Amino acid sequence: MSLSRRSLFAAPALLPALAASRGASAQAAPQRGGTLIYLEQQTYTNLYPPAAGHYPAGGVINQITDKLTYQNPQTLEIEPWIAESWTINADATEYVFRLRRGVTFSDGTALDAAAVAKNYDTYGRGNRELRHAVSEVITNYERSEVIDPLTVRFVFRAPSPGFLQGTSVIGSGLVSPATLALPFDQMGDATKIIGSGPFVVARQVLGRELVLNARRDYAWGPAKHPHQGRALLDSIRIIVNGEDSVRVGALLSNQAQIARQIPAFDENRIQGRGFQLFAPPTRGVNNSITFRPDNPMVADIRVRRALLHGTNAQEVVDTLFSPNYPRATSVIASTAQGYVDLSDRLTFDAALAARLLDEAGWARGANGQRAKDGQELALAAYESPNYARSKDTMQLVAQQWARLGVKLSVMAGDLGSRTVDSLDPLKTPLSPAMVGRADPDVIRSNFYPTTRNMLLQTGGVSRRVQSFSDPALNAQLDAIASEPDQAKRLLLVGEVQRHLIDQAYVIPLFEEPQVFAASPRLRGMGFEAVGRPFFYAAWLAAR
Amino acid sequence: MTRQVAQKLGQALLVLLAAFTVAFVLLQALPGDAVLIKFLGSEMGLTAEQIAELRIAYGADAPVWEQYLHTLGNFLRGDFGYSIRSGVPVAQLLAENLPSTLWLALLALTAACLLALVLALLSQLEGFGWVRGLARSMPSLFVAVPVFWLGIMLIQVFSFQLGLVSVIAPEPWEELVLPVATLAVPISAPMAQVLIRNIDAVFGEPFVAVARAKGARHQWVLWRHVFRNALPATLTMAGVLFGELLGGAVVTETVFGLGGLGGMTQQAVANQDVAVLQAIVVLSAFAFVAISLLIDLLMPLLDPRLALRPAGAS
Numbered sequence: 001m002s003l004s005r006r007s008l009f010a011a012p013a014l015l016p017a018l019a020a021s022r023g024a025s026a027q028a029a030p031q032r033g034g035t036l037i038y039l040e041q042q043t044y045t046n047l048y049p050p051a052a053g054h055y056p057a058g059g060v061i062n063q064i065t066d067k068l069t070y071q072n073p074q075t076l077e078i079e080p081w082i083a084e085s086w087t088i089n090a091d092a093t094e095y096v097f098r099l100r101r102g103v104t105f106s107d108g109t110a111l112d113a114a115a116v117a118k119n120y121d122t123y124g125r126g127n128r129e130l131r132h133a134v135s136e137v138i139t140n141y142e143r144s145e146v147i148d149p150l151t152v153r154f155v156f157r158a159p160s161p162g163f164l165q166g167t168s169v170i171g172s173g174l175v176s177p178a179t180l181a182l183p184f185d186q187m188g189d190a191t192k193i194i195g196s197g198p199f200v201v202a203r204q205v206l207g208r209e210l211v212l213n214a215r216r217d218y219a220w221g222p223a224k225h226p227h228q229g230r231a232l233l234d235s236i237r238i239i240v241n242g243e244d245s246v247r248v249g250a251l252l253s254n255q256a257q258i259a260r261q262i263p264a265f266d267e268n269r270i271q272g273r274g275f276q277l278f279a280p281p282t283r284g285v286n287n288s289i290t291f292r293p294d295n296p297m298v299a300d301i302r303v304r305r306a307l308l309h310g311t312n313a314q315e316v317v318d319t320l321f322s323p324n325y326p327r328a329t330s331v332i333a334s335t336a337q338g339y340v341d342l343s344d345r346l347t348f349d350a351a352l353a354a355r356l357l358d359e360a361g362w363a364r365g366a367n368g369q370r371a372k373d374g375q376e377l378a379l380a381a382y383e384s385p386n387y388a389r390s391k392d393t394m395q396l397v398a399q400q401w402a403r404l405g406v407k408l409s410v411m412a413g414d415l416g417s418r419t420v421d422s423l424d425p426l427k428t429p430l431s432p433a434m435v436g437r438a439d440p441d442v443i444r445s446n447f448y449p450t451t452r453n454m455l456l457q458t459g460g461v462s463r464r465v466q467s468f469s470d471p472a473l474n475a476q477l478d479a480i481a482s483e484p485d486q487a488k489r490l491l492l493v494g495e496v497q498r499h500l501i502d503q504a505y506v507i508p509l510f511e512e513p514q515v516f517a518a519s520p521r522l523r524g525m526g527f528e529a530v531g532r533p534f535f536y537a538a539w540l541a542a543r
Numbered sequence: 544m545t546r547q548v549a550q551k552l553g554q555a556l557l558v559l560l561a562a563f564t565v566a567f568v569l570l571q572a573l574p575g576d577a578v579l580i581k582f583l584g585s586e587m588g589l590t591a592e593q594i595a596e597l598r599i600a601y602g603a604d605a606p607v608w609e610q611y612l613h614t615l616g617n618f619l620r621g622d623f624g625y626s627i628r629s630g631v632p633v634a635q636l637l638a639e640n641l642p643s644t645l646w647l648a649l650l651a652l653t654a655a656c657l658l659a660l661v662l663a664l665l666s667q668l669e670g671f672g673w674v675r676g677l678a679r680s681m682p683s684l685f686v687a688v689p690v691f692w693l694g695i696m697l698i699q700v701f702s703f704q705l706g707l708v709s710v711i712a713p714e715p716w717e718e719l720v721l722p723v724a725t726l727a728v729p730i731s732a733p734m735a736q737v738l739i740r741n742i743d744a745v746f747g748e749p750f751v752a753v754a755r756a757k758g759a760r761h762q763w764v765l766w767r768h769v770f771r772n773a774l775p776a777t778l779t780m781a782g783v784l785f786g787e788l789l790g791g792a793v794v795t796e797t798v799f800g801l802g803g804l805g806g807m808t809q810q811a812v813a814n815q816d817v818a819v820l821q822a823i824v825v826l827s828a829f830a831f832v833a834i835s836l837l838i839d840l841l842m843p844l845l846d847p848r849l850a851l852r853p854a855g856a857s
Contacts, residue, residue, distance in 0.1 A: 037712060046630035051587055126593065131600050133582065134593055188630025206631065206639045208802040239711055241800035246698055246710065253703040255711040416575030416815045419583055450590045461583060461591040 030227075030524055034540045035235045038533070039247045039259035043207045043240045048187040049173040050123055050135035054386070055260065055514065058170045058532040060238065063212055064106075065173030065195030068097055068116065070222035071165060071529045073280070076337060076438055078164055080223040082111060082174060082196070092161040092484035093140075099150045103220045105176035106200040113152040117144035118177050120154060131184035136445055137166035137437070139481060159482040161489060162441035169437065170532060173197075196220070198231040198536045210238040227537035232524065236535055251275065251517055257540065258518040258525070258533070264322040264389070270517045279324035279513040280531035281335040282436030285446045286328040287387055289397065289507040290433045292425035292456040294468035297379060302360040304504035308346070310353035310404045311397055313509045320392050324515060328508030331443065331497045335511070338440045338493030345501050346508065353404055362405075370405035378407040382418045384432045388512055394432060397509075423462035434512055438529035440493045444477040447500070455505055473499055555832040562828035563615065563821065570817050571607055577627040577815045578603040601627075614821060624818035628810065633822045636807060644803040647726070647795070648788035650719055652781060654727035659734035659777070666739045669761055679739060685732035694725040694798040710799060722799045726792060730784050737780050741773035748772075775846050782838045786831050 044057040052061045070081040083097040103111040124141025126134040134141075140158040147153055156163070166172060176194035179187075186192060190201045190210055198221065199212035214231040221228050239256070241247050247259040248266050252273055262270065262277070271277055289311075291298045298304055317327045326334070329343040362370040362377050370377040379401075383391040391410060398408035408430075413421070421427040433454050435446055445451040449469070453460035457469045476496050483489040500506045514531035521541045526534040578601045582594050589597075598604050602613075617624060623633035665678035701721060702710045708717040745751065746769055754764050793805035804823065811819035 039711065045628055046581075048630070053587070126596075128596055128600055131597060133587060133589055133597060136587060136589070185625035185627065185630055186632070188626070188628075189635070205802060206629070206636060207806065208800065237712060239800060241711070242797045243695070243800075245695060246798060246800070249699060249703040250711045253706065255702070255709055414573075414815075415580050415813050416573050419580050420574040423583075459591075461594055 028541070030232050030537070030539045031541065032232050032539065033234050035237060036233050036258065036522070036535065036538065036540060037256040038236055038238045038535075039250060039256045040238055040240050041242055041244075041247065041261040044188075044190070044210070046184065046188045047190055047193045048132060048184055049175065050133060050137075050171040051184075051187075052173070053136075053171055055532060056240075058530075059260070060190060060201075060210060060212075061170050061173045061193075061195075062197075062528060062532045063199040063236065063535055064190075064193060064197040064201060065175060066103070066111075066197050066220065067169070067172050067174065068167040069164065070225070071168040071438060072224070073527055073529045076283075076529060078168055081168075082116075082220065083167070084223070086164070088164065090484065092159040092163070092482075093156045095154045095156075095163060096147070097152050097154075097167075099152070100220055101150060103196055104217075105194050105196045106215060107176050107178060107194045109176050109178070111174060111196045112149045113146045114149070115177055116152050116174065117146050118180055119172075119174050120144055120152075122180050123172060124154075127180075130180075130182070132180075133184070135166075135171050136451065137169055137171050137439075137441070138163060139441075159484050161484045161486070162439050162481065165439040165441070169530075170528070199236060202235065208240055212236045212238070221536060225537070227524070231536050232539040233535060248517065251519065254519065256519075257522050258516055260514065260516050260533070262515045262517045264320065264325065264515070266517075267322045267324065267515070274520055276518045276520060276522065277324070278516040278518065278525065278527065280516075280527035281333055281511060281513050282434075282531050283333050283336045283438040283529060284436040284442045285331060285434060286333055286508045287393070287432070287434040287510050287512040288328065288331065289381070289394075289430050289509065290454045291430050291505055291507075292428060292468070293505065294425035294456055294465045295429035297377065298429045299468070300360050301504055302356045303362070303377075306353040306356035306360070306404070307401065307406065308501075308504045308507050309349045309356070310401060310406070311507050311509075312348040312400050313346070313507075314348065315400070316393055316396055317510050319396060320389050321510060324513050325388070325510045328510050331500050331506050331508055332493075333511040336440075336442070337438065338443075338490035338497075340494040340497050342497060342501050350404065357404065357406070364405045368405055369407060376407065377405070378409070379429045380409040380411055381428060381430045381432065382411045382413055382422065384434075387432060387434050390432055393509065423456070424464040425456050425462075425466075425468070426464070433506075436512075436530040440480055440489050443493055443496055444480045447473065447496075448477045448481075449474065470503070473503075551836060555829075555836070558832055559825055559828050562824050563618065564611075566821055566824040567611055567614065567817075570815065570820060573815055575815060576603055577817055580814050581627050614818075618821070618825065623822045626811070626816050626819045628814040628816045628819075633818050636819060637822060637826070640802050640804050640807050643801055644789055644792070644796075644805070647719060647722055647792060647801065647803065648785055650723045651726035651730060651788060651792075652785050654723050655731035655734060655784070656781060658727055658731035659738055662731070662735040663738040663742060663773075667742060667765055682732040682735045682739075685728050685735075688728060690725060690729055690794045691798065693728060694721070694795055697721045697725055698798070718801075722792075722795050722801060725795050725798075726788065730788065734777055734780050734784070738773060738777045741776055742769055745769045745772045771845065775842060778841065778845065779838060782834045786827070786834055789827065789830055 040056050042056045044060050047057055047061060049061055052058055066082050068083040070079045072079055082100055082103060084100050086097045088095050099113060105111055121144055122132050123135040124138045126132050140156045140160045142155045142157045145153040173195060179194045182192060190204045198215060198218045200215050202213040203211040213235045214233060216230055218230045244263050250256045251259045267277055291304050293299050313327050317325055329341050330339055332339055357370055361372045365371050381394060383394050394410040398410055401408050422431055435442060446454050449457040449459035456462055456465050458465050476492055480489055480492045483492060523541055524537040524539050526537055528534050578598055582589055582597055625632055626636055662678045662681055666675050668674050698710055701707045708720055751764060751768060754768055789804055792803060793809050796803040796806045808823050
């Protein structure tokens with residue numbers, strides 16, 4: 001498009017027309033074809049779907065597998081996908097799914113009731129021989145029944161109201177029975193992961209690149225999705241580059257069309273150059289600091305409350321992040337189901353914090369450090385490399401606490417030490433936490449002793465916990481897992497949030513999004529409810 | 544001769560076994576293990592019983608000596624096992640990462656040798672005192688440049704600004720241009736230093752004075768006498784550097800998004816991916832043993848004096 005200067009001046013009437021035509025081209029009919037280059041920060045590792053939650057793996061599984069149901073990322077409603085319809089009994093112990101006809105895996109096998117049953121038997125019960133672990137999102141699973149080739153029933157030992165949403169997540173991606181016959185140790189090879197999704201794995205260079213090609217005969221997209229039929233792109237090249245500045249620079253110099261994990265301080269530059277920024281929310285437990293009250297230093301609620309009010313989350317967001325990272329107003333994100341606004345209980349109040357610490361007997365010494373009975377109030381936590389700027393965040397919090405006279409050491413350490421020490425409340429009195437999942441169950445799985453056990457209660461994996469347990473909290477969490485009535489469930493989720501904040505078990509910091517930057521040519525980009533990319537309807541406009 | 548070679552091979556095998564054993568013991572001493580890290584550290588939300596079951600399935604709680612013998616036996620059969628972290632056979636990981644690493648190391652070493660040679664020649668240039676001074680100060684500068692910074696600068700200038708080479712989806716010919724340049728600069732520095740120092744030293748030796756007294760010109764003495772005598776130490780240096788390049792190019796591999804042994808090792812260490820680490824340690828030990836053997840065999844060709852002595856004496 002080149003307009004000479006004269007024609008611009010001579011025909012002012014042209015300008016609105018020009019603007020209109022540009023507006024129209026933005027909504028022009030999607031174009032099929034082309035190759036998209038997607039820059040990942042890390043390589044995927046294992047692609048066994050229940051183990052593929054981490055973004056690099058989720059970004060692959062979400063293109064090559066379909067799920068029984070589709071969670072609409074805007075409304076969070078569960079919509080039909082491979083299941084055309086379903087019925088759930090009153091106490092949520094039996095689910096019957098009616099499947100879509102004519103769906104096949106890319107190896108040619110039918111995606112029928114038997115295949116679905118095989119998938120869920122594996123995800124629900126695990127397979128010891130092949131080392132397949134149980135999926136976190138499926139609880140109380142007992143068995144499947146194939147009623148006819150297109151109808152399958154799942155039976156649960158106890159109510160499992162989270163199961164319907166559980167059928168829509170990455171971890172429930174449906175794979176061919178041939179894939180499920182592989183041992184866990186071979187599922188890091190993407191070429192062996194056979195799904196029924198809009199893309200299939202064409203080529204892989206381990207640790208460097210994965211090429212996905214559109215499946216020409218794909219005709220079973222989510223029923224209510226605006227796009228239907230095969231994917232618009234011909235192929236996607238997922239290329240790994242761990243260096244932030246290289247990913248951003250490559251995108252801006254048009255060597256790629258979309259990149260994941262964009263540093264907050266690059267956001268302005270990217271938008272200033274006319275590139276797009278996507279920041280889909282992760283809708284789960286906010287980026288937070290959780291206490292391990294089994295540690296005597298933080299067993300006293302006054303100490304925990306002091307640190308809660310002595311933490312300036314707004315400063316964390318303003319200093320390290322961007323408006324795409326909203327300050328947390330509860331334990332779970334404001335976009336999560338069952339969220340209640342608790343911002344009035346999460347105020348930054350240094351004077352209150354100091355008073356609480358004085359009351360608890362931690363007096364300031366000559367060096368400004370608080371101590372009691374000769375012991376300094378010194379805490380330690382590991383940074384978590386998987387969360388956005390975890391080290392910087394923890395160090396800023398450490399500075400804020402230093403003003404209160406409390407010492408916080410932020411440890412890096414190798415993964416082995418971190419894994420082992422994180423099970424020991426004496427070594428890690430607090431820990432960063434964050435998890436994405438768009439179901440009320442997320443709060444339960446994060447805090448329940450036998451699952452993620454973020455507070456380190458007794459009854460979990462750790463053998464180092466002496467006595468800490470909060471039966472009231474666990475009773476509420478149990479109720480969330482088994483309450484079939486959605487409205488009641490959401491009320492329970494609210495109660496748990498209040499309990500966690502009133503007990504000052506958690507210091508919520510910010511709502512963590514997944515930030516992607518993309519070329520202005522990229523259109524129709526989608527993200528599932530927790531922010532993994534969905535390239536089904538994506539297309540590239542002409543330059 | 545045959546006995547010497549047999550002796551050397553026997554030594555090599557012992558070195559390999561020792562490397563394997565030491566690596567195994569050290570890995571056992573670390574806190575945590577790969578199974579724990581994979582299933583607990585990656586936050587799959589598994590219950591205590593599920594993790595305990597998986598530990599049994601992996602034999603992670605078997606006695607150490609049993610695990611040792613089991614792993615050693617597999618190695619002897621050529622079975623390197625599976626990477627718990629990546630979910631692929633270790634052999635496949637090696638097969639996909641080794642070639643690119645070898646190419647990168649080989650090209651970088653070649654480029655570094657040329658660079659060192661040019662610097663050494665410039666350092667002996669007649670006239671042009673400032674060129675000599677510059678050539679002699681370059682190695683210190685090269686060593687001081689951080690590889691990370693150099694890589695990023697080369698990418699920014701040649702790829703993002705000038706658009707001369709593509710970093711993200713490069714053609715085969717352009718893939719290694721910038722990484723080789725990035726690696727060659729710091730690698731050339733120690734070689735150039737050793738070469739320049741040796742040339743200077745050889746110039747001071749009596750036989751050079753004799754040659755000069757016979758009326759030989761500077762260039763002729765440099766090429767005919769000095770260079771040949773200054774080269775062997777540099778060759779040894781190059782051998783060691785090549786070994787380091789095989790596993791030590793992590794930064795370059797990361798910046799340029801190249802797969803390779805360096806990044807693979809780093810990930811395996813971070814995740815205590817024992818099977819991968821065992822294979823890498825044995826492979827590295829093998830590479831060092833093979834290279835030093837090769838250098839030992841090459842030396843007599845360059846320096847006939849060495850051929851007269853039994854290998855190993857100096």
